[in-house]
Each structure stands twice: as structure tokens, then as C-alpha cells.
Amino acid sequence: MDPRPAHFSTAFHEVILIFITCMAQFLCQGGITMSLSTMELVLDSFAGPGNQVDDTKKVWFMGSFALTVGTFILVSGRLGDLFGLKQIFTIGWFWCTVWSLVTGLSTYLNSVIFFIVCRAFHGIGFALLLPCAMGILGSVYPNGSRKNLAFGLVGASGPTGATIGALMAAVVAQLAWWPWAFWILAIVCFIFGVLLIYYIPPNLNANKYTWKQAWDQLDVLGTCTGVCGLILLNFVWNQGPVVGWKNPYIIVLLVLAVVLIVGFFYLERTVASPLLPASIFNVKIGLVLLCMGLGWGSFGVWQYYYWNLVMNLRHYTPIEGGLSYIPFLVLGVIASMIVSVIISRTKPSYIICFSSVCFMCGCIVLSVTPVVQSYYRMTMGQMFILCWAMDMSFPAAAIILSNYLPYHHQGMAGSLVSTVVNYSVSLFLxxxxxxxxxxxxxxxxxxxxxxxxxxxRAALYFGIGVAGLGVLFSLIFIYLQHDDTVGTIEEDEKLETSGPSIDSL
Incomplete structure (x- = not known):
């Protein structure tokens, strides 16, 4: 194991920092699943005499949260690099505190639309947290086994958070009242916001900017264009099925979204201080992000229809549904720890390909799972497959980008992976x-x-197709990499701190 970085005064200090950064991923994934295990109870609470609620709106319980997480992460990584990782990380925790509280209070307005809007604002807080958490780890740890272990722990926090979040929210909603799940989350976020003030080093960026200098270097036009384009595109794909694709405003917003996204990429290649560094526009980095997007997009489809299957057709209670996620907790931790070891002994392209295959197999198994069957057969079996997909792909991609991007872009490294993961979940759903x-x-x-x-099953067939494309592109990635002479993290450690050559990927 590498020596402990100089940032840490004691082993306890190091443990606390890793714990706080891992909790960002833990609570983000828990924030997604807590709306899945309770979606029927929440939907019913907003329905009543003279207030019928369309059940198609429940897709937004998860979709609006994942949308803003995936969209605003693109910006927050840049904000962390310019204004300071610790500063933005702190803002993220207290933002989550406020909107967790407001989301619970939305029950008093008896408006499912307001609840969905609160979920969207809730997601912005985690968009601020995730890239800064990854950026903090990337800044504190040099390339090596200790860094791999830290990123592996972050990967393990995903399935652990998804399981605990679903189960905790289910217990609270079924035995007490669903708003308390969000109020408990508010208390937890506030505690971590206070802890990080004392335990995270204050200056983690290579470049020091004043607030005015940072604002001048922020690509405001590119930021507004990219965020608006991604939000509109996602909104259209989620709202189009509800109101009909022939609705004029859906068509107008779709065209506007495409124009804004095209304009965003044009601006990124022409402005002096782009939101995305020029080094990102590379075939191999693009293939990594594309495989991640397709794989996690198919997982978003699997996750939503898994909960619909077990709750609407098998009639599980929310607590029973939450307990069915337990294999993700156990196996996910094992998979994340394994990847932190094997990533230094094999090329990342093989890990990405294996993950893509597992994503596809998960959707295939769910698409043929009978309604009347024991949980311990195909239902539990697919979780043995998907845990490897989630917990090998995320740390692998995060380490690839963290090692490649220079020190002053570590926030952007975290944001790109998290953007692709969360935005793809919402878009493909x-x-x-x-x-x-x-x-x-x-x-x-x-x-x-x-x-x-x-x-x-028709929706799951679409998920299979999406994951299948991910497998195809991962094979292309392997083909492009097979002649590389440098390909492991251990070899990359010999290179400059500014990042390894792209050929090492």
C-alpha cells in the first residue's frame, strides 16, 4: 500500500475524509431508490376525492432527480475547479439539507407537480456533491493502489446506498409517513455539511483564483446552452409519451433542445475557457463515456421496471421490495473492492466491456422473469450479474479520467463520469x-x-438494445487499445502528475 498522503495528519483523518466523500455517492443512489420503493404510497397520498393523479407521472419521481443530477454535474465539476472543491462541496451538502426538508413538506400542498419540482431541485444538490467528492479524492491521492482503493470504496457506496435508501424509505413510509424519509435525509446531510468543514483540506486546487477571476474563466454562455439543451431534451423524452408526440410544444422543445446541444459543442471548440477541456474530445475518452452512458442507461430502465414488476404485479410491500435489494449491498461491496485491485493488473477496456455485458444480461433476465416465481430464482439471480456491472464500471471510468486529466481538472474528471451515469439513467428511462x-x-x-x-417487457427489450450497443462500443475500445504498449495504472504512475498519455487508455 502506498504511504498516506501528507494532507492527512492521522489515520482517523483519512478515514473521515473518505467516509464523507463516499456518503455523497451513497446518498445520491439512495435518493434515487427511495422514490422507487415508496412511489405507490407517494402517488396515492396525492390522489383523493376530486384529485385524480395520472400514474404516468411517477416516472418523474426518479426521472426529475436523475435529470438534474446528470445535467448540473456538468457545471459543478467546473465550479469546483474554479471556486474550490471544498467550497462547492459544502454548498452541496447544505443545498441537499434544504431541499430534502422542502420535499417532505410538499405533502401539505397536495400537488404531485410540486413534489416532482422539489425532487428536481433536490438533485441539484447532489450534482454539486458528486464531482467534488471525486475531485477531492483525485487531488489528495496520487496514482497508485491507495487511490484505487479509495475510488473502489466510492463505487461500493453506490449499491450500498441504493439498498439502504430503498429499505429505509420503505420502512418509514409503510410504518409511519413518507415525508419523514426526506426529513431524516435532511438531518443526515446537515451533519455531513458540518463535518466536512473540519476534516477536508481547504485548498485542493492547483490554481488559486479570486472569485472574480474564477467567474471570468467560467464559460457562462456554454454553461447556459449546455444545461438548457440537456434539460429540454430529457424533458421532451419523459413528457412526450404522457401528452402525446403530436403536441406542438413537444415538437418545438425537441427542435430547440437539438439546436442548443449543437450550439454547446460548437462553443466548446471556439471559446477561450471552455466548460469541457479540449483533451476530452478524444476517441478513446469518448468511447469510455459512451459505454458508461449506454450501460447505465439500460440499468435505469431495469431499475424502474424491476420495481414496477415486484410492486404492481407481484404486490410486494415497500419493505419487501427494499429487502429484495439486499444482494446489491453485499455483492456490490465485494465487486467494488475487487475492481480496485484488478484495475492495476489489466487494461480498463476489458473491465468496461465486462460491465457492458453484465448490464445487458441483467435486462435480458428481467425481461423473461415470470410474475409467479420465487424471488430466490431469477429475480435474485439477476442481481448477482448487475452488481458487477455497476461496481466495476463506475470506479474504472472514474480512475481512467482522474489519471488522464491534469491536477487542476480533477473536479471535471468526477463530473464527466457522474454526468454520463445520471443523465443516461433519466434519458433512456x-x-x-x-x-x-x-x-x-x-x-x-x-x-x-x-x-x-x-x-x-417491451421497455426492457429497448434496454437490452441500449446495453447491446454498449457491448459493441466496448469491443471497439478493446480493438483500439490492443496495440498500446502502456495500459495499466501501475505503468501510468511513471508519467507526469499532469496526466498519462491517452495511449495508456
Missing amino acids: GIATTVELEVRSTQPDPTSIDSILKTY
Whole structure:
């Protein structure tokens, strides 16, 4: 094991810092699943006499959160690099505190739309947290086994948070009242916001800017163009199936979203201080991010329809649904620890390819899982597969980008991986629900179990196709890498701190 970095005065100091950064990933994934295990109870709480709620809106319980996490992460990594990782990290924790509190209070307005809006603002807080957490680890640790272990722990926090978040929210919602799940989250976020003030080193950026200098270097036009384009594109894909694709405002917003996204990439290649560094626009980095987006996008589809299957067709209670996620907790930790070891002994392209195959197999297994079957057969079995997909892909991609990007872009390294993961979850889920609703419209009896199961499977077939594309691009990545003479993290340690050659990927 590498020696402890000089930033830490004691082993306890190091443990506390890693714990706080891991909790950002833990609570973000928990924030997604807590809306899945409780979605039927939340939806029912907003329905009542004279206030019917369309059940298609529940896709936004998860989608709006993942949308803002994935979109604003693109900006927050840059903010961390310019204004300071610790400063933005602190703001993120207290932002989550406020909006966790407000999300719970939304029950008093009896408006499901306001609840969805609160979930979106809630996601902005985690968008500030995730890249800064990854950037802090990338800044504190030099390339080596200690850094790999730290990133592996962050990867393990994902499935652990998803399991605990789903189970905790289910217990609170089923036995007490669902708003308390968000109020408890607010208390936890406040505690971590206070802790980080004392335990995270204050200056982690190579470049020191005043606030005015940082603002001058922030690509404001590119930021506004990129964020607005990504939000509109995602909104269209999630709202289009609900209101109909022939609705004029959906068509207008789709065209506007495409124009803004094209304009964003044009600006990034022409402005002096772009939001995305020029080194990102490379075939191999692009393939890594593309494989991550397709794999995690298919996982978002799997996750949403898994909960619909077990709760709507098998009639699990929220607590039973939360308990069904336990294999993710145990196996996810094991997978993350293994990847922190093997990534220094094999090329990252093989890890990315294996993860893509696992993502695809997970959707395949769920698409053929019978409604009437023991949990301990195919339902539990697919979790043995997917834990490897999630917990090998995220640390591998994070380490690749952290090692490649220079020291003063460590916040951007974290933001790119998290942007692709979370935005893809929301975007491809919106497309999958389009498939579901289109198939539902062709069913003679859309309310029958057979018809509902058919619509779920149609969406999962789309998820299989998305993951299959990820496998294809991962094979291309392997092909491009097979002649490289430098390919492991251990060899990369011989290179400059500014980052390894792209050929090492």
C-alpha cells in the first residue's frame, strides 16, 4: 500500500475524509431508490376525492432527480475547479439539507407537480456533491493502489446506498409517513455539511483564483446552452409519451433542445475557457463515456421496471421490495473492492466491456422473469450479474479520467463520469416509457396482468438494445487499445502528475 498522503495528519483523518466523500455517492443512489420503493404510497397520498393523479407521472419521481443530477454535474465539476472543491462541496451538502426538508413538506400542498419540482431541485444538490467528492479524492491521492482503493470504496457506496435508501424509505413510509424519509435525509446531510468543514483540506486546487477571476474563466454562455439543451431534451423524452408526440410544444422543445446541444459543442471548440477541456474530445475518452452512458442507461430502465414488476404485479410491500435489494449491498461491496485491485493488473477496456455485458444480461433476465416465481430464482439471480456491472464500471471510468486529466481538472474528471451515469439513467428511462405507452395503446385490455407485463417487457427489450450497443462500443475500445504498449495504472504512475498519455487508455 502506498504511504498516506501528507494532507492527512492521522489515520482517523483519512478515514473521515473518505467516509464523507463516499456518503455523497451513497446518498445520491439512495435518493434515487427511495422514490422507487415508496412511489405507490407517494402517488396515492396525492390522489383523493376530486384529485385524480395520472400514474404516468411517477416516472418523474426518479426521472426529475436523475435529470438534474446528470445535467448540473456538468457545471459543478467546473465550479469546483474554479471556486474550490471544498467550497462547492459544502454548498452541496447544505443545498441537499434544504431541499430534502422542502420535499417532505410538499405533502401539505397536495400537488404531485410540486413534489416532482422539489425532487428536481433536490438533485441539484447532489450534482454539486458528486464531482467534488471525486475531485477531492483525485487531488489528495496520487496514482497508485491507495487511490484505487479509495475510488473502489466510492463505487461500493453506490449499491450500498441504493439498498439502504430503498429499505429505509420503505420502512418509514409503510410504518409511519413518507415525508419523514426526506426529513431524516435532511438531518443526515446537515451533519455531513458540518463535518466536512473540519476534516477536508481547504485548498485542493492547483490554481488559486479570486472569485472574480474564477467567474471570468467560467464559460457562462456554454454553461447556459449546455444545461438548457440537456434539460429540454430529457424533458421532451419523459413528457412526450404522457401528452402525446403530436403536441406542438413537444415538437418545438425537441427542435430547440437539438439546436442548443449543437450550439454547446460548437462553443466548446471556439471559446477561450471552455466548460469541457479540449483533451476530452478524444476517441478513446469518448468511447469510455459512451459505454458508461449506454450501460447505465439500460440499468435505469431495469431499475424502474424491476420495481414496477415486484410492486404492481407481484404486490410486494415497500419493505419487501427494499429487502429484495439486499444482494446489491453485499455483492456490490465485494465487486467494488475487487475492481480496485484488478484495475492495476489489466487494461480498463476489458473491465468496461465486462460491465457492458453484465448490464445487458441483467435486462435480458428481467425481461423473461415470470410474475409467479420465487424471488430466490431469477429475480435474485439477476442481481448477482448487475452488481458487477455497476461496481466495476463506475470506479474504472472514474480512475481512467482522474489519471488522464491534469491536477487542476480533477473536479471535471468526477463530473464527466457522474454526468454520463445520471443523465443516461433519466434519458433512456424516458425513451423506455415511450415504448411502454405505445405498446399499451395496442392492447385490447391494458389493465390486465398479461398486457401490463407485455408493456414492461417491451421497455426492457429497448434496454437490452441500449446495453447491446454498449457491448459493441466496448469491443471497439478493446480493438483500439490492443496495440498500446502502456495500459495499466501501475505503468501510468511513471508519467507526469499532469496526466498519462491517452495511449495508456
